[in-house]
Amino acid sequence: MSATMKDVARLAGVSTSTVSRVLANHPAISEETAVRVRDAMQKLKYQPNQIARSLSNRATHTIALIMPDPASYPLMNPFFVNAIRGVTTFARKHGYYLLLTYPENHDELTIIKDLVGSRRIDGIILTSVKKDDAIMTYLEEYEHPYVVIGHPYEDQKTLWVDNDNYGIVYKITKRLIEQGHRKIAFLGGADDYRVTTDRRQGYLDALRDHNIPIDEKIIYREWFSESIAAEITRKILDYCMPDAVIATDDTLALGVERTLSEQHHAHDVAVIGFNNTQVAQYVRPSLSSVEINAELLGFYAAKLLITRLQGKPQHTNHLLIEAEFIERESSRVSRKA
Amino acid sequence: MSATMKDVARLAGVSTSTVSRVLANHPAISEETAVRVRDAMQKLKYQPNQIARSLSNRATHTIALIMPDPASYPLMNPFFVNAIRGVTTFARKHGYYLLLTYPENHDELTIIKDLVGSRRIDGIILTSVKKDDAIMTYLEEYEHPYVVIGHPYEDQKTLWVDNDNYGIVYKITKRLIEQGHRKIAFLGGADDYRVTTDRRQGYLDALRDHNIPIDEKIIYREWFSESIAAEITRKILDYCMPDAVIATDDTLALGVERTLSEQHHAHDVAVIGFNNTQVAQYVRPSLSSVEINAELLGFYAAKLLITRLQGKPQHTNHLLIEAEFIERESSRVSRKA
DNA sequence: GCCGGTTCTGCAACCGCTTGCAGATCTAAT
DNA sequence: ATTAGATCTGCAAGCGGTTGCAGAACCGGC
Incomplete structure (x- = not known):
């Protein structure tokens, strides 16, 4: 050999x-x-031989990136490619490799325990924050280094990077209101994800600050597919004629647009998606969306984690990554105020 | 501890x-x-402790997936997400973890040498086959287990999975010809990638078999972006009016469609893409494309590799994954034969 | 020529697990 | 009772590195 x-x-x-x-x-x-x-x-x-070295050093120079199970979370593929890219870029530059995995059947905690317990990795990047997250509790307890892409509930010592989800949705909603929209529907994700509640809160607060009544009937809170979004849009249209719809993923927004087109309302309702996927610029009407800069999220997540692993001083435990609203045709709907 | x-x-x-x-x-x-x-x-x-175990065992239960550098190869993102998914699914089921990386500045061989030499991984999945591939030569020489997604030039002992690229393009071209198309342009990738030459050969042979003259002026052989594809389409239109265009990636096909639309030829020229990305079904006219089943490619790549690693007998050294032509509006162009 | 201080190198233990081989124990047959 | 064989367990070396500590070699100063 x-x-x-x-x-x-x-x-x-x-x-x-x-x-x-x-x-x-x-x-x-x-x-x-x-x-x-x-x-x-x-x-x-x-x-x-890195293995021998790791044994002696207690350091593997490998970090794990845990993605959600694609089966139960089919949305946001482009998000993950970009995040992976950002993570890899930083990690490689500092001599770290990336172990990529997702739960798949097993519950996520089992994987984490295996990963941590087997000493394969030095740190972990989590890609979502849930309420009462058992994983974060576990990592905290074992003092295993990790960083999360998302905004932890307890954010004092945890390392994290995130967009200002509250702020961006607040701004968008406000803008819609100022353009004369009143009935604004909101299709968000599951309630136990912080990203969902943050965004919804931005939406709610903007309405409240402008004295627009909140109508729970046009607020949906589940992760779903394009076709379910289309379905829901039908329900909404049956219930009332909305001025605008904010969907927290482009795929959902596409479902919304589909129903609107079918019912010839494509140009009456402003639609806004999230994640600025490639489709957004190709559909007609082209879809306004929010670029969340997933690559930067990944890059800085890796940076926080690796800096921590190297024991270097860290001036901050979190970073906010700029999200940018990209206006296209779908939200340019004339509305007489 | x-x-x-x-x-x-x-x-x-x-x-x-x-x-x-x-x-x-x-x-x-x-x-x-x-x-x-x-x-x-x-x-x-x-x-x-897996590290200690690995040291003793000389097995890490980790396989590496080498993607192309996204910077120099921005196309086909969805391909990789899906491939990753397939690989992970199989690997996890058999107790293997996935190390993901790509060259990024460094040349690919350096990374491979590091990965192999450092004994971090048991096997490697490569995602492309190039002519005179130094990496394959290296792995061959060191007898390091690997599998490649793509069709190796020397395919007797190498493990590989691939679509029947030649066959699918032959079939598509033949079909176009039978529908009355004669001037068929071909936008392919770089010549040193086997996937490119296979596909082009399918195209060329179909033309030849139907006695259609081959016109090098409408055959392009580089990887490029959507906008360069649009540019090229302009050149082609300046040169002649094509009946159809085959592009080996949806992104390129979108560039083609863009120029065609601008010049009001969207419904005169059949356009066919590859990889069946999400956009394909949302553009207008919707884009005919080839579903290459990247997830299956990844799954079976992992399967061949891991079976090999486990020393189990392998009835075959390669697998062909079905690619499926998905017809949409862009290729339904009436043509009087 | 002796001594204290540098500078450089090696010994040996250790990281946590695996495994060939030998030895201990037990059973049953002679 | 003796012994061969079967069954179970432990010793110790090995996987390929790292590192505290001791000691060898060399330096200049008195």
Whole structure:
């Protein structure tokens, strides 16, 4: 098989300790020995065995990214590709590898316990914040380093990155109101996700601040598919004629648009999606959406985590990533105020 | 920290060898000792340290998935999410974790060498086949297990999964011809990718078999973006009026459609994309595309690799995954034959 | 020539688990 | 009672690195 430290040591005529120290750039090694050792390494094409190293070091230089189970959470694929990209970019630059997984049948906690207990990884990136999250509690208890993409309920010491979900929806809602819209429907995700409640709160507060009555009949709170969104839109239309619909994912927004088109209301109702997926610019009317900059979320999540792993001082435990409202045709609906 | 084998051994009043054997379900352990040991494990919440295990075993139960650098290869994002999903599904079911990475600046071979040399992983999944691929040569030389998504030039012993790229394009081209199309343009990828040459060959052979002259002026062979595809389409239109365009990615096809729409030819030219991305069904005219079943490609890639890693017999070294042509509006163009 | 202080290197233990081999214990046959 | 064989368990070496500590070699100063 391939060369080990012992081989290098033998060839260079030193002990393995010395080889190890050369590798670590230990100052107490004379330049000549270092050169001799490095020569030997070259000759043998030596590469240190990371596993052995990890065992000794208690560090694997690997971080895990836990995605939601795609089966139960089919939305937001583009979000994850981009987040992965951001994480990888930062991680690789600092010598870390990325272990990617998702629950799939097993409950998420089981996976986490396995990952943590087996000592395979140094830290974890979680991609959602749930109410009473057992995983966060577990990681907290075992003091296992982690960072979460999302806004934790207890956000004092946890590392996290997130968009200002409350703020962006507040702003969008306000804007819609100022443009003369009154009946604004809201299709959000499940209530136990913080991202959902934050966004809905932004929506609710904007209505309240502008003295618009809140109508629970046009507020939906589940994760669903394009077709269920279409279905719900039909219900909404049966109930009343909305001025605008905010959907927290482009896929849902597409479902909304579909029903609106079918009922010839495509240009009467403002529709706004989230995540600025590729489709948004190609549908007609093109879909206004919110770019959440998933790549940056991933990048900074990795940054917080790895900085922590390296024991470097951290000036902050969280970062807010700018989300940008991208206006397209779907929300440019004339409305006489 | 957390319990080790030694702790379990002490509590159960046995040696670590025994604990280890219990863990491995070694037959030479009496039921009573086994029970006593398992009790101790329970009490201590023992979880074996995978790193130590790997060191001893020379197996990490981790496989790497190498994606192309997204920066230089921005297309096909959905392909990768789906492939990842398939790989993960199979891998997790068999106790393997997924290490995900891509070159990013570094050349790919460097990463591979690091990954292989550092002994972090048991096997590798590559996601493209290039001509004279240094990586495959390297892996071959070091006899490191790998599987490739794509069709290797030397396909006798290499493990691989792929669509029948030649066949599907041949079929599509033939079909276009039978519908009366004659001038069929082809926008493919870079020539050193096997997927490109396979597809183009299918296209060329279909033309040849139907005695349609081949016009190099409407054959393009680079990876490019939506906007460059639009640009190229302009060139093509300047040169002649094509009957149909086959683009080996939906993003390119969208660029084609854009130019066609701008020049009011959207309904005169049949356009066919690849990868059946979400956009395909939402654009107007909706885009005919080829569903390559990336999830299955990933799933079976993992399967071939892991079966190999487990040393189980393998009846075949490759699998062909069905690709399905999905006809939508963009290719339903009336043409008087 | 002796001594204290540097500078450099090696010994050996350790990280936590696996496994070949030998030895202990027990059973049953002679 | 003796012994061969079967059954179970432990010893100790090994996987490939790291690191505290001790000691060797060398330095200049007195």
